[in-house]
Structures are given as C-alpha cells and as structure tokens.
Amino acid sequence: MHTADAVETIQREMTVFARRARAAAGRMHPELSLVSYTLLGHLEESGGCRSTDLAAHYALDKSTVSRQVTGLERAGLVERRPDAADHRVQVLHLTGAGQRILAQVTESRRAAFRERLADWSAEDLSRFAHYLVRYNASPGPGRQD
Amino acid sequence: MHTADAVETIQREMTVFARRARAAAGRMHPELSLVSYTLLGHLEESGGCRSTDLAAHYALDKSTVSRQVTGLERAGLVERRPDAADHRVQVLHLTGAGQRILAQVTESRRAAFRERLADWSAEDLSRFAHYLVRYNASPGPGRQD
DNA sequence: CTGCCATGGTTGCACAACCCAACCACCTCG
DNA sequence: CGAGGTGGTTGGGTTGTGCAACCATGGCAG
Numbered sequence: 001m002h003t004a005d006a007v008e009t010i011q012r013e014m015t016v017f018a019r020r021a022r023a024a025a026g027r028m029h030p031e032l033s034l035v036s037y038t039l040l041g042h043l044e045e046s047g048g049c050r051s052t053d054l055a056a057h058y059a060l061d062k063s064t065v066s067r068q069v070t071g072l073e074r075a076g077l078v079e080r081r082p083d084a085a086d087h088r089v090q091v092l093h094l095t096g097a098g099q100r101i102l103a104q105v106t107e108s109r110r111a112a113f114r115e116r117l118a119d120w121s122a123e124d125l126s127r128f129a130h131y132l133v134r135y136n137a138s139p140g141p142g143r144q145d
Numbered sequence: 146m147h148t149a150d151a152v153e154t155i156q157r158e159m160t161v162f163a164r165r166a167r168a169a170a171g172r173m174h175p176e177l178s179l180v181s182y183t184l185l186g187h188l189e190e191s192g193g194c195r196s197t198d199l200a201a202h203y204a205l206d207k208s209t210v211s212r213q214v215t216g217l218e219r220a221g222l223v224e225r226r227p228d229a230a231d232h233r234v235q236v237l238h239l240t241g242a243g244q245r246i247l248a249q250v251t252e253s254r255r256a257a258f259r260e261r262l263a264d265w266s267a268e269d270l271s272r273f274a275h276y277l278v279r280y281n282a283s284p285g286p287g288r289q290d
Numbered sequence: 291c292t293g294c295c296a297t298g299g300t301t302g303c304a305c306a307a308c309c310c311a312a313c314c315a316c317c318t319c320g
Numbered sequence: 321c322g323a324g325g326t327g328g329t330t331g332g333g334t335t336g337t338g339c340a341a342c343c344a345t346g347g348c349a350g
Contacts, residue, residue: 006270013277018166125151132158
C-alpha cells in the first residue's frame with residue numbers, strides 16, 4: 001500500500017468509524033450517554049480535573065461541558081470541589097456512584113470490543129493500540145474529522 | 146502491552162477519536178457537514194445506491210437519511226433516479242456539482258490528515274490503515290462506539 | 291384477481307448535543 | 321486599584337437522530 005493510499009484509507013476508515021460510533025452511541029447504554037461516559041472516563045483517568053480541561057481535551061465548547069457536568073452532578077455521578085488556590089475553579093471528581101456506573105458501562109463496552117477483536121493476535125492488538133494512541137496524541141492543527 | 150490493556154486502549158482511543166471527530170466536524174468544511182460528506186463519499190464509491198442502503202451501511206434511521214438526502218438534493222449535489230424495476234425505489238447519484246464539491250472537500254481533508262501523519266513511516270501508515278480496515282470490516286454485533 | 295404483509299421512503303414530533311455570544315466572578319499584573 | 325484574562329453559567333438557536341405513523345408499491349398465497 002502506498003503512503004498516499006494509506007493516508008486516504010486512514011482518513012476514510014476513521015470517518016466511517018466516527019459515523020457508526022455516533023449512530024450507535026447511547027443505544028448500548030441508555031443509562032449513560034456516550035458523551036457522559038467519555039467525560040466520566042476522563043475524570044477517572046485524570047483523577048479529577050476542571051471543566052476547562054475536559055473542554056480542551058475533547059475540543060468541546062465550555063458551555064457544552066458545563067451542561068453535561070450539570071447533568072452528571074444532578075445524577076449524582078460527579079461532585080464539584082472548590083479549589084483552595086483559585087476560587088473560580090471547581091475540581092470535578094467521580095462519586096462512588098459515578099465510579100460504579102462507569103465500571104459497569106466500561107465492562108459491557110469492553111466485552112463488545114473484546115468480541116470484536118477476538119480473532120486478533122496479541123501483537124496486532126498491541127500495535128493497533130499504539131497507533132491509535134500515537135494518532136490521537138499528535139496535536140494536529142486540524143483536529144481532523 | 147498486555148492484550149487486555151490493548152483492548153482497553155483501543156476502546157478508549159477510538160472513543161476519543163469519535164468525540165473529537167464530532168467536535169471538529171463541519172468546522173473545516175462549513176459547506177458540507179460530516180454526515181453529508183460521508184453520504185456523498187459512499188455514493189461515489191458505490192456508484193449510486195438507495196437510501197436504505199445508506200441507512201444500513203451507517204446504522205442510521207431511514208428518516209435521517211431521507212432528510213439528509215433531501216438537503217443534498219436541494220443543494221444540487223445528488224439526484225434521484227427512478228428505478229425501472231421497482232417503482233418504490235429511488236436510486237441516488239452524484240451530480241457534477243456533487244462530484245466537484247466532494248473532490249474538493251476530500252482534498253482538503255486529505256491535506257489535514259497528511260500533515261497529521263507526516264512523521265509516520267510508510268510502514269507504520271500502511272499497518273495502521275490495515276488495522277483500521279480490519280476493525281471496521283468486522284461485523285461486530287455491538288456496532289461498537 | 292384479491293387480500294395481506296413486507297419494503298422504500300417521507301413527515302411529525304421530541305430530544306440530545308452543539309456552538310456562539312453575553313455575562314458574572316475571580317485572578318493577575320502593571 | 322483598574323484592565324484584561326480565565327473559569328464557568330445561561331440564553332438562544334441549529335443540527336442530527338430516533339421513533340412512530342403514514343403512503344405507495346411490490347410480492348405472494350389463496
């Protein structure tokens with residue numbers, strides 16, 4: 001496969017994935033939207049962060065994050081803690097309930113992925129994972145699509 | 146990287162990608178939404194197909210496709226042709242304008258991708274592309290997310 | 291030929307997730 | 321102490337979607 005073709009393919013396949021992802025989002029886990037799930041996941045991974053951080057990481061408008069967080073808080077999945085050093089800031093943390101729900105959804109999602117990736121070799125899985133990390137890590141100007 | 150971790154990583158990174166994709170969609174090409182672009186692309190690739198085919202391929206509701214197609218037709222990018230064999234069916238085709246717009250958008254998207262993937266080796270690009278194709282090709286029950 | 295169900299497509303309705311702009315509160319620095 | 325920047329919320333409007341109801345046509349059994 002030539003480089004140009006590979007770039008083309010990556011572009012197209014990533015787009016197809018994004019399309020299907022959007023289409024399927026929320027259907028698997030009515031109790032937690034894709035957005036909410038993703039935000040919860042980031043909170044767990046980061047061990048608590050600010051709304052602005054979430055917005056930056058996912059290239060979302062801060063207002064969008066604000067509303068999502070409001071919903072998550074109302075659902076009792078996250079809590080806001082004041083930041084002693086900067087009174088503008090609210091540090092977001094998962095609650096116990098948030099951790100439970102997240103773990104549960106993660107598990108069922110993982111099961112679906114595992115099934116999908118069942119016949120991949122360990123080496124292929126590892127390489128694929130590294131490529132994705134590398135791709136997402138690149139700061140790319142055009143946040144792609 | 147252990148297999149379980151790899152699966153986990155792939156899951157998370159694909160999701161991050163999907164989130165950013167959605168976030169960035171349409172910002173690069175205001176004249177053509179991500180959805181519309183994807184549908185046009187599929188039409189070109191398939192050389193004409195039915196609304197139902199598009200819906201099935203992207204796991205979209207037929208009503209959604211119907212509306213998107215209506216918009217594309219109004220914009221003069223696709224045309225509906227009656228199917229002689231089945232009068233219920235309308236076969237969708239790109240118009241000349243549709244082909245031009247698609248080519249133009251594809252090119253600028255490709256440029257963005259190329260830049261993002263600039264420092265990848267040809268081998269890595271090729272492997273990454275293959276992995277993505279393989280992933281998307283798997284019929285996976287849970288259309289993942 | 292005549293019903294009856296399946297299929298392709300459209301429309302009404304409601305909703306989730308977005309973005310932008312305006313705004314408030316607070317921090318920082320000259 | 322202002323002036324400008326940053327974190328966060330709210331108001332308003334748009335888009336993409338799904339579901340359900342509906343119409344028209346096709347296919348098939350009696």
